[in-house]
Structures are given as structure tokens and as C-alpha cells.
Amino acid sequence: MSDAGPARVSPGAELRHFITDIIDADVASGKWGPVGDSSVVRTRFPPEPNGYLHIGHAKSICLNFGLAERYGGVCVLRFDDTNPVKEEEEFVRSIIEDVRWLGFAWPGARDDDLKAGVRFASDYFQQMHDWAVELIRKGKAYVDEQTSEQIRAARGDLTTPGTPSPFRDRPVEESLRLFEEMVQGRHPDGSMVLRARIDMASPNMNLRDPVMYRIVNARHHRTGDAWHVYPMYDWAHGLEDSIEGITHSICTLEFENHRPLYDWFIDAINEGRGPGSAWGEKIHHPQQIEFARLNPSYIVTSKRKLRQLVEEGYVRGWDDPRMPTLSGLRRRGYTPESIRAFAAETGVTKFNGVHDIGWLERAVRDHLNKVAPRRMAVLNPLKVTITNWADGGEADRIEYVDVINNPEDPGAGTRKVAFGRTLYIERDDFMEDPPKKFFRLGPGREVRLRCGYWIRCDQVVKNEAGEVVELLCTYDPQTRGGESPPPDADGNVRKVKATLHWVAAAECIEAEIRLFDRLYLAERPGRESDNHLDDLNPESLRVMTGCKLEKALGERLGDEPAWSDGIRRFQFERLGYFCVDPDSTPGRLVFNRTVTLKDSWSKERARNP
């Protein structure tokens, strides 16, 4: 982990919810091992390698790995790679990297070998096949030669029972033979399937003779051409859990209807098993538990929609800082700690609610506030000339003032920042005709330049178009370091109402700064129009060029924290948190705004425009 300090909430530590209640009871009763031994707890995170992980997955990762940490058990990273036509090796890599980035490790994980200790469902294909044969022998599965259309039509609907397949009662030997032919690739895709024989009249559609295997004559990214049939989720998942000795198999609410099937398959294998049985010993039967997935406002997490954003060019890629993918959030500047804190704060329940995305923003502000070094950067520069600069010495001299690195961390110390005759301040910090509650600079007003000097605006310089292009100001040499000047003869102390950030023209660097806003304007994108694209925010990206930054941002200073992911993050005073984008080159820095600071002035302005 980084030296950047802990997030506000230590993940998984003392959080309680209905799943911990279940596990506590199991530990107390000795359901999975010796009474009181919590180290037997085994969970798993089972992504399909067909896309990038997003914030919703992060919640599941934090839950599963957090539970393992809490109980002293383990959490397995297992790829559910049962569909070769949708899955790719590239996703395996990115998923592993994302889980590691969040700060979690599984048994056997190593830094020098990304895949060390990682499990794959495809490693269990032979075992699953053998169990399928066992179910055929037990009369609990059969090969169906109907077309997929016929199967669908015969399934019935929500209120009418299905009708049995004409192949439902075919001889066991025939199913056995056909299944082996399927396995060997002797039949084309879609020509037949292996189905479980359960109940065509079940009110639970999942139990109407579900498909266990389909023929897919495609190359698998790990097993190559070894298999021509691939197991369906419902058949495979519980077996994967069983093989790995998972105790608590945690999934989302939509799998609640699948639990009877999860249990049925394992029970069917176990039927007739036991000591002395020819079938063998009973296999491990994990408990499936469902919880409500994370559902944050103002974003989408559907793989289809995320892919559409990327492929149709609404964003610049899967790691576009506006994307809710972990790679996007990482590039945006979010810390693993803040994401873990967010996941912990949203709780674990069975209630399908909406989680305010503002919580995620607050989580990263909270974390970065404590650990991010402060720097000064001017997004939209307005030139300031100190007309009486010569009062304090040579007219073209540079003075170095000590600027606080982090008021939240006295140990962070100070740095030297150049101050000179020509400066830049934020254009938004000056108003020619300021309203009552605007505290910043205006004609005749005096403000403090942070850790620099107090300046007073004497004159406004405009171009032909009437735009303000420069401010002529005087400074008070007695206010060096931003200190208050001594009281006047009558004992009155002068005060300023605002402190502004600034950079000196003589010693600054230019950079591009990318400002991001929410990708969507609607709390639930697509809710109204049924098309999430209708709710896209046309101003979600604003690229600022010619920004003026203090020189220290161009080089890595010794006081910068050793971030675990190597991403340099800062607070730009009074603006927000920013990080260095990988698009940066040595001569041309690019920063991303992670999140703004809380801004009560803009709130006030919105209230009284």
C-alpha cells in the first residue's frame, strides 16, 4: 500500500451486515469446520474475462476480499471463462491488475507473476464433464436435439407450464453416446444440448430443464481446441465453488432465482454418494448468498452501454477518466483507498437503492485532503503587474517565499515559490463590478496572495474589445509571507477577506489541464427516454490549455508521497485535486482534475445569480 496514509474507513474491519451475521452463525455452529474457527471462511471473486472491471465490481471485490480479511480466511480470484466466443486474454490481465490496484491479494499471488495463484473455471472442465456424465447415468440429464427455437417455445411462459422435450425420456446410453460425440466435436453448433431433467412445470423458469452444455466449436483462450462443449453458468458456477471449497458464494440479487438450481445440481451429484458408494464421496456444498449490487447515480455499469460509449466514441477509451471503470477512475486520480471507503460506506443489504455518486467524490476528497501535497496552479490566467515592486528592491528581482505543503500534515513542511513583479491569478478571482458576497479582487480592493504578499488593485487594463487583460496592483512590503501588516497609529488592523492562489510569470510552467464533469446529466441515465445517450452531458470534458503552474509541478519534489500506483496527485489550492495524466511528456505536462474542492461560493452564486 502507499505511504499516503489510510482512507477514512478501514475496509471490512468492523462493518457488520446480514452476511457477517450468517458467517458468524456458521462459525459458531461449526458448519464449515471446527466450532469457532473462522479461518475456514472461503469466498471468491468470479469475473468473466469479457470486459473491464467497473465501480460495481469494486464493491463485490471489497466485499469478498474484505470478508476473507475479516475472518482470517481466503478469497480466491477465479475467472469464469466458460464462453470462448466472448472472452479474451486481454481482459484477464486488466482484471488482475485492477484487483491488485485496489490492494487485494489471493492465495499464491505474487508481484512478479501476474497470474500466480489465479484460478480458471476452464481448469475444471474435465471434472465438470465427468459429473455431467454421472447425472446422465443417474437419469438426471439428457441430450436434447431440439433447436433453440423449439426449446424456447416449449419452455412455456411465466404463467403457463412448459412441455417436455420429445428427447426427455431417451435411453441413458443414447444420451451418453451423443454427449461424448458433442464433446468430441462431431456435431455442429446448436445441433444439440445437454439438459438437466428437472421440472418443465416449475414456476421458476430456471428449473424447466435448464441447459447444462452447449456446443461451441470455437477456440478457447486457455484450453484451445480441447473442448467443443462449454458449460452454462448455472451448471458450472456451483461446481467451481465446490471444487475450490468456497463456503460463502456471494452474488447479486438477480441470481436469487438461480439458487434452487445451484443447490439442485450439487444435490444431484451427491445423490447416492457417500461412504462406500460407487459414485464416491459427497462433494462440498457451498452456500449462495445474494446482496444488492452497487447502483450509483449518474453512471451506467452495464457492459453493453459502457462498450457503446467506447466504440461509438463518446469517450476516448475504457480508461477515459469519465468512465466508471476502475481503469478510468484510476486515470482520473481516484485512490484505491477512496474506492474501498466508498464500497464500505454503501453497506451490504438486499435493498435495491441508488447510491449517491457524490459519496464517491467525497471519499476521494477526504483521502486526498489528508495526503495530497498542495501546489498552486492557475487554470485561466489573468496578468497582474505589481507597479511598486521596486519599493522593496530591484525592479526585476525574484523573491522566494515559503509555502505550506499541506496544512493537514505539519510534517509535510514548506517549499520555496518564486514571487516577482509579474504574476498570474485566476480570472475568476477578479470582478470589475463585484456583487456583495464576492470577497475576492476588484477595483480598489485588497487581497492576500497565499503565502506571498497582500496586493491592492489600482487599475484595470482592457483591450479594444473591452476585455480585462491586466491588473495593475500595488503590494505591501510589510505583508511578506502573507502576514498581516502591523496596526496603524490608531491601533487598527487591516484585514483582507480573501486569499488567492497565484504563480509568478518569471518562474512557472505551462500545462494542459483536463476538467471533467459527470458523463451524464440524469441521475438514472436512460430512465426517461430509454436511451442513456440522451442523457449524456455535452460538457463532460473541458480541456484547458495555457494553464500556468508553479515550477515545482514540473519536477518530482522530495516531499511527494510514494503513491502505491505511482500516480502523482496534488491539491491545486482552492481548485481541487489533480493528477498527472499518462499523456504527459517531459516537455508537456497534462493534468486531470479528479474532483473539485467543495465550493460554497459557486453554491451561493447559483442561489443568487
Next chain:
RNA sequence: AGGGGAUUGGUGUAAUUGGUAGCACGACGGAUUCUGGUUCCGUUAGUAAAGGUUCGAGUCCUUUAUCCCCUGCCA
């Protein structure tokens, strides 16, 4: 009456299993402040509805309402 799940302030969640509805965030107000940041203090507002059992109901029972999931050879 197809099946399954859910419902506590604006939001997210707790409530020792029948015993004072608590916490966090937000919003609002105030204090502090060399970041209109941070921090601190205060205010705000809730058991979906109706019946019932009980000395006592968020919790138990009945009815109703609303929302989510389920008819892939996806996961």
C-alpha cells in the same frame, strides 16, 4: 393469487430479535481558518398504507400499495 426478493428522514444504513427509532452523508445555521477547503458546534427530517395481537410493534399476524428480478444454447 405465475414464482422469487424488497420497502426505516432528501440519500445510504442501524435497532441487543417485542422494550427510549440511532449513525453517516446531504441541506440549513453558526464558530474557527492565510484554501469560500479542512475542522468544530447546532438545526432539520423517518418506520409505504390500513387493520389486528400485545402492557408495549420498525420487529409478530392479515390485507393492500409500490419497486426490482425471472421465459439466452449470456454471466
